[in-house]
Amino acid sequence: MIKTTFTEEDFVKYNDPKSVMMQLFGVTCSVCGIDEIDYVDEKAPKTLGQIAKEILDEDPEIDDDELNDMIEPQIDAWQELDDYNASIGMPTFLCHNCYTQLINGEISISMNGDIVD
Numbered sequence: 001m002i003k004t005t006f007t008e009e010d011f012v013k014y015n016d017p018k019s020v021m022m023q024l025f026g027v028t029c030s031v032c033g034i035d036e037i038d039y040v041d042e043k044a045p046k047t048l049g050q051i052a053k054e055i056l057d058e059d060p061e062i063d064d065d066e067l068n069d070m071i072e073p074q075i076d077a078w079q080e081l082d083d084y085n086a087s088i089g090m091p092t093f094l095c096h097n098c099y100t101q102l103i104n105g106e107i108s109i110s111m112n113g114d115i116v117d
């Protein structure tokens with residue numbers, strides 16, 4: 001099923017403390033490619049920044065290797081979501097502009113990720 005209409009319920013505010021996802025993957029807006037993400041698919045798992053923060057809050061002494069081991073399963077979850085979204089024409093990450101335009105139906109997403117008027 002290809003997704004063609006978008007509502008506010010499709011997305012939630014993006015919150016990635018210390019921009020961990022940006023640093024690890026260079027995530028960008030799925031529509032226009034800028035690196036100022038404001039919203040994310042509401043089906044998305046917790047961001048890596050949120051998870052890292054929770055782990056560090058619990059155990060501030062944890063070393064990087066352990067932290068990475070705990071974060072890694074979540075990376076797969078994000079990859080799966082992004083692959084799935086690509087197959088249905090659903091953006092995973094949105095900047096403020098693209099969010100507003102999508103919700104207002106001013107732009108739509110084609111299957112190869114290009115913007116279609």
Ligand SMILES: [Zn+2]
Pocket residue numbers: 029030031032033034094095096097098099
């Ligand atoms: Zn954008």
